Amino acid sequence: MRVSLARFVLKRPETSAVVVTAILVTFLTITTGGTWLSFANLQSVSRITAVLAIMAFGEALVISTGEVDVSVGSVFAMGALIFIGVGRTVNLGVALLLALGGGLLIGLLNGAVVAFFRVPSLIVTLGTLFLFRGIAYGVTEGFYFGASDEVRSRLIFNVMGGANLGGVNVAVLWALVALLVLHVVMFYMPMGNRILAVGGNAASAYSRGVNVARVRLIVFALSGLLAAFAGMLDAASIGYVDGSFGELMELEAIAAAVLGGCSLVGGRCSLLGTLLGAFLLRAVGSYLVILGIQPQWFILLLGVIVVLASLSDRVLTKLLFRLQQR
Amino acid sequence: METERAPLISLRNVNLWYGTVQALRDVSVDFYQGELVGLVGDNGAGKTSLVNIISGIVAPTSGEVYLDGQRITSFHPKLAIDLGVETTQQSVGLCDNLSIARNYFLGREPVRRIAGIPFIDLGKMRKEGRKAITAFGLRESVDVDGEVALLSGGERQAFKIARAVYFRSRILIMDEPTNNLSVRERERVNDLAVQLKDQSLLVIYITHDIFQIHRIADRFIILENGAKVADVPRNLMSAEDLERIIREGVGNDAGSPRSG
Numbered sequence: 001m002r003v004s005l006a007r008f009v010l011k012r013p014e015t016s017a018v019v020v021t022a023i024l025v026t027f028l029t030i031t032t033g034g035t036w037l038s039f040a041n042l043q044s045v046s047r048i049t050a051v052l053a054i055m056a057f058g059e060a061l062v063i064s065t066g067e068v069d070v071s072v073g074s075v076f077a078m079g080a081l082i083f084i085g086v087g088r089t090v091n092l093g094v095a096l097l098l099a100l101g102g103g104l105l106i107g108l109l110n111g112a113v114v115a116f117f118r119v120p121s122l123i124v125t126l127g128t129l130f131l132f133r134g135i136a137y138g139v140t141e142g143f144y145f146g147a148s149d150e151v152r153s154r155l156i157f158n159v160m161g162g163a164n165l166g167g168v169n170v171a172v173l174w175a176l177v178a179l180l181v182l183h184v185v186m187f188y189m190p191m192g193n194r195i196l197a198v199g200g201n202a203a204s205a206y207s208r209g210v211n212v213a214r215v216r217l218i219v220f221a222l223s224g225l226l227a228a229f230a231g232m233l234d235a236a237s238i239g240y241v242d243g244s245f246g247e248l249m250e251l252e253a254i255a256a257a258v259l260g261g262c263s264l265v266g267g268r269c270s271l272l273g274t275l276l277g278a279f280l281l282r283a284v285g286s287y288l289v290i291l292g293i294q295p296q297w298f299i300l301l302l303g304v305i306v307v308l309a310s311l312s313d314r315v316l317t318k319l320l321f322r323l324q325q326r
Numbered sequence: 327m328e329t330e331r332a333p334l335i336s337l338r339n340v341n342l343w344y345g346t347v348q349a350l351r352d353v354s355v356d357f358y359q360g361e362l363v364g365l366v367g368d369n370g371a372g373k374t375s376l377v378n379i380i381s382g383i384v385a386p387t388s389g390e391v392y393l394d395g396q397r398i399t400s401f402h403p404k405l406a407i408d409l410g411v412e413t414t415q416q417s418v419g420l421c422d423n424l425s426i427a428r429n430y431f432l433g434r435e436p437v438r439r440i441a442g443i444p445f446i447d448l449g450k451m452r453k454e455g456r457k458a459i460t461a462f463g464l465r466e467s468v469d470v471d472g473e474v475a476l477l478s479g480g481e482r483q484a485f486k487i488a489r490a491v492y493f494r495s496r497i498l499i500m501d502e503p504t505n506n507l508s509v510r511e512r513e514r515v516n517d518l519a520v521q522l523k524d525q526s527l528l529v530i531y532i533t534h535d536i537f538q539i540h541r542i543a544d545r546f547i548i549l550e551n552g553a554k555v556a557d558v559p560r561n562l563m564s565a566e567d568l569e570r571i572i573r574e575g576v577g578n579d580a581g582s583p584r585s586g
Contacts, residue, residue: 188445190435193424197432200423204420207383207418208433209404 013261041251050175053278054230056256058223060163066266067121072227074132076246079228080235092156109265114217161236171233199266222316258309342388349375351553360526364543371551381413382406412490413499422475427455458488480511540565
């Protein structure tokens with residue numbers, strides 16, 4: 001009985017995220033006297049969850065290979081700034097392509113350095129985190145880029161985060177599409193098998209003929225692409241973007257992935273869990289807002305969550321494995 | 327050897343350097359189809375370096391490698407596997423986090439295309455994985471969807487051998503396949519090696535266990551300090567002599583460095 005439970009949890013790494021989410025939602029609803037569960041709050045939580053989740057999906061892929069991408073917060077800002085900045089001056093279609101292409105390029109840059117020069121990914125992406133944050137502050141010059149009413153009325157703008165459908169922001173639909181596609185890629189396509197293999201044992205994967213460098217390049221490229229996409233969606237739904245856009249979100253993306261059951265040492269991944277992880281973080285954030293607690297405290301809480309999640313990741317995996325072997 | 331068979335693999339004056347360390351010194355050796363060759367020597371003698379070249383993991387610093395008489399110019403595991411060279415290594419080859427079925431086909435996943443998009447054929451992976459579990463003597467309780475980490479040492483080896491056979495390799499390199507195995511598991515793995523040789527595969531078997539390899543191999547190649555010091559058929563050397571040479575060395579200048 002215990003053994004089969006351990007197997008179940010190991011096979012479905014999102015189990016603990018599901019349980020924690022259920023408990024947390026109940027707790028938040030009761031302690032706020034139902035305010036947390038109100039439509040207005042859920043509307044806002046679902047949108048910010050979706051934006052974080054899209055970024056965290058990319059992070060989850062990178063983490064699955066045993067690497068980490070801390071540059072995503074800055075890539076998020078670049079995606080947003082290019083989309084609004086170019087969109088309001090040149091053309092929204094061009095802006096869309098440039099924003100996504102920019103994210104992809106930054107991801108490829110990170111990935112190439114990691115894959116071909118074997119520089120630790122934390123160092124490489126820390127570099128690009130600062131580099132592109134610097135550019136974000138530089139181009140905005142302490143001000144912000146806002147979208148005009150004309151821009152806001154355009155179809156591309158609405159599809160890319162500007163519109164609500166039945167009260168739900170389109171970002172939520174995009175997150176569900178991304179979840180579905182990436183889940184299929186990870187678990188039903190050869191690429192996913194190889195991503196997990198590289199994270200589990202890169203030398204073994206290489207000996208079986210897996211192109212390990214290419215796998216690393218691809219996950220970083222996807223991470224960049226998704227972070228820029230998330231930034232675009234967020235900027236379009238808010239309507240403006242400044243240089244600090246997405247700051248510290250890289251930590252939330254990592255936390256969401258780890259909370260969701262992705263192993264920091266690689267080889268284990270759950271995208272559904274990552275979505276729940278993103279939801280957990282955003283739910284707690286909105287709870288603090290409802291309680292009127294200063295948002296700065298969320299950063300402290302985020303730090304605690306990241307440390308605990310990564311610790312429990314190691315402890316839990318070992319424990320489950322031992323149970324299973326009996 | 328019998329009448330003028332062409333070698334399946336041929337290494338000519340191969341040198342291998344890792345930085346300033348020379349792992350192989352001017353090694354020339356031939357391997358033929360349908361033989362079981364024991365590759366022996368002390369730790370650091372260059373056994374693994376030699377097979378790493380054949381299995382495409384490293385490229386020689388200088389020298390030539392021929393497969394079927396064709397010169398090999400680029401070295402990559404994928405290429406070697408495609409040419410029919412399978413390797414069961416001591417420490418690598420299996421990803422503990424993946425299921426048996428997924429490991430079986432890692433890197434060569436069978437796909438079914440729907441609208442051109444490749445989806446892995448999980449049904450086929452399970453079916454073939456299941457067959458391997460039965461045919462290669464793994465416990466019947468082993469689940470094809472279970473993680474490879476749950477296999478015993480002998481089962482891991484048998485599983486790697488099963489995979490090599492499934493992909494119709496012509497050359498099987500076994501690097502210390504019986505390390506950490508129970509006596510019974512060791513027998514099982516050695517039986518498999520002999521069976522594959524009888525099916526006219528070339529089996530290159532690396533081991534420290536001289537007496538064990540002497541019973542099953544047709545020929546021995548002894549390496550010392552990266553150089554080939556002996557290449558003898560079994561009937562010309564007893565296990566005791568073989569062990570003495572490895573322990574005491576041949577005492578010539580085979581260990582002196584040469585230019586790469």
